[in-house]
Amino acid sequence: MVLDKDTAKKTAELLLQINAIKLEPENPFTWASGWKSPIYCDNRIMLSYPEVRNFVQEVMAKQVEKLYGKPDVIAGVATGAIGIGILVAEALGLPFVYVRPEPKSHGRQNQIEGYLESGQNVVVIEDLISTGKSSLNAVKALKEQQVNVMGMIAIFTYGFSVATSNFQEENVSLHTLSDYNHLIEQASETNYIQESHQQTLLEWKTNPQQWKQ
Ligand SMILES: O=P(O)(O)OC[C@H]1O[C@H](OP(=O)(O)OP(=O)(O)O)[C@H](O)[C@@H]1O
Ligand SMILES: O=C(O)c1cc(=O)[nH]c(=O)[nH]1
Numbered sequence: 161m162v163l164d165k166d167t168a169k170k171t172a173e174l175l176l177q178i179n180a181i182k183l184e185p186e187n188p189f190t191w192a193s194g195w196k197s198p199i200y201c202d203n204r205i206m207l208s209y210p211e212v213r214n215f216v217q218e219v220m221a222k223q224v225e226k227l228y229g230k231p232d233v234i235a236g237v238a239t240g241a242i243g244i245g246i247l248v249a250e251a252l253g254l255p256f257v258y259v260r261p262e263p264k265s266h267g268r269q270n271q272i273e274g275y276l277e278s279g280q281n282v283v284v285i286e287d288l289i290s291t292g293k294s295s296l297n298a299v300k301a302l303k304e305q306q307v308n309v310m311g312m313i314a315i316f317t318y319g320f321s322v323a324t325s326n327f328q329e330e331n332v333s334l335h336t337l338s339d340y341n342h343l344i345e346q347a348s349e350t351n352y353i354q355e356s357h358q359q360t361l362l363e364w365k366t367n368p369q370q371w372k373q
Pocket of ligand 2: 190191192193199200201202203240288290291
């Protein structure tokens with residue numbers, strides 16, 4: 161669920177401005193899930209743009225306060241949400257941890273890096289949701305440490321029904337700054353997407369899991 165329409169459009173506008181949205185139907189991207197896709201939203205790029213990362217930091221920090229009051233800890237899903245998670249934690253003056261996809265195979269073999277105590281209230285920051293598997297994998301690791309996961313805020317979601325049901329099944333509340341529908345709305349207003357690509361995106365969105373498989 162997007163926070164509100166203005167934020168969704170503004171976030172989409174900023175992502176388009178910094179060329180975080182890549183369209184390569186001829187040379188499809190492979191996603192974390194293994195799905196092939198003509199589109200890739202690279203939120204990591206925003207860290208290189210102070211005005212954009214300040215916007216995301218401010219909106220996310222405000223939402224954490226509005227939705228969850230004062231959590232004990234902010235957690236970022238590695239690696240995409242480490243940077244943005246730290247920015248949010250910094251804005252709120254809160255501790256920060258990050259969650260790896262799996263425990264390290266050497267060193268201290270941690271999956272969660274940073275200091276966490278059981279019983280703490282944690283808000284998770286994620287950069288992007290496709291199927292939601294990576295994010296929910298991080299939630300699982302946090303819950304195994306006996307913390308209370310209050311909810312998650314992400315920059316962007318494709319809004320796939322599989323993600324919605326995955327979050328529902330795990331009983332995790334998700335809010336996002338923007339989503340695919342607002343991105344496409346914003347992109348068409350600014351003629352960002354050429355006509356042939358618009359057709360490809362329409363076809364892809366009807367069955368993204370099977371596209372080019
Ligand atoms: O919803 P999902 O289907 O799980 O896909 C989304 C995940 O994919 C990306 O991470 P990636 O695995 O590319 O790693 P990175 O964060 O280290 O770049 C992104 O940062 C999300 O965590
Ligand atoms: O599903 C993914 O791996 C994925 C998709 C996308 O658009 N951007 C991203 O960073 N990851």
